Amino acid sequence: HGDILVIYLSVSASAVSSVLIRSKDNAEHPVHYVSKALQDAEVRYPDIEKLAFALVVSARRLRPYFQAHTIHVLTNQPLRQVLQKPETSGRLVKWAIELGEFDIHYKPRPAIRGQAVADFLSEFTEPQASAATQLITEPNLPPSQDQTASKSTFDLTQPLWTLFVDGSSNAQGCGAGL
Template sequence: MEKLVYALILVVRKLRPYFQAHRIEVRTAYPLRHILHKPESSGRMLKWAVELGQFDLEYFPRTAIKGQALADFILEFDAEVDDKAIVLAEPTSQGSSHDEKRQELPHPWWILHVDGAVNNNGSGAGIVLVTPEGHSLMSAIHFKFYATNNDVEYEALINGLKLALEVGAMNLIVRSDSELVVNQVNGGFQARGPRMKLYMRCAQRLLKKILSTRLESAPREENSNADALAEMGSQMDNVQLGQIPLGIQEIPSIPEVEVF
């Protein structure tokens, strides 16, 4: 299965400008979407999943061998890759339902995925902002201050909202796999402790600056790209991040709380 994913990576790297400008259909007999979004992915598979996550790829079952010549041509450049299961095709009018739904909306919607991670190497956040056209803006942040699990989840949300404001997103759907943060900000849970209250109010202030927002709890498997970026950010793994920017945050987004 790694050979199959590597074959797709080769195609993407050789045709990167085209992939950046178009939505691409990947037709394969294998469950690539499931493999790439497995939460336990690591090593090369995790790196490839993050790289592919930058592009607007849609996976469909392979029903015909049309267009196989393109995949075969690309695979000739690497003798180790012998799996010819990928067929790339330009999106047809039948595959443009997402665009049609967006056009029906009065204003375009952006989608923001955020996640935080704490481990022995440190802490970090992952942010994936998807434009109404389907393009993904990705970034990872490494925190140089002590932070708990809840702190990094809030920091990921706050930094993601700041990014959305910077690019001018007016309508925004925010997805986080932290049910605590989602329910506190939405008013379902009470924030306990002065530090948690400051984080909650900071996130609520940023949300109010955007015309229309929805903050939703997302399963971890649907937030896998943000989760992978958060893990790499916590480890300051510039090698696996590649062209995805890594930010360094020296101090928390909220003022320090004095403890008496």
């Protein structure tokens, strides 16, 4: 295996996130960020299962890193015990088997450092907007043709652009958001 990489996990009510870190010269350097908006039943997972799900999502998206390196999961939650004794959920059994192919070690989380980034991603990943129509107002545009208004509105339900990403976003739920 190559260098030891560290992963910080974070969960919220609507998203799971992680940041993969490489430590070098007593400094942490982010390698990759992963964020996934929770869908349907995933929202109702208990927090410890959301944490396990965050690790599974990260392992799937960052498979080459997980295959080539030892991964240290820094968490103060009993994640290793939950994955080693998954009697309560068939889903945990499946995840434990999936994660078993990697060299993953669970360590207690020290001071904040990289965890702040994972928490930020989790807290600011919002679920899809539920409003049918959202309007924005742009005061700096020239007056409309009838010269009666100095503000224009745009219907945000119509697509404005297409964004191509490397899997960090999908049609069912947004990623970290841009």
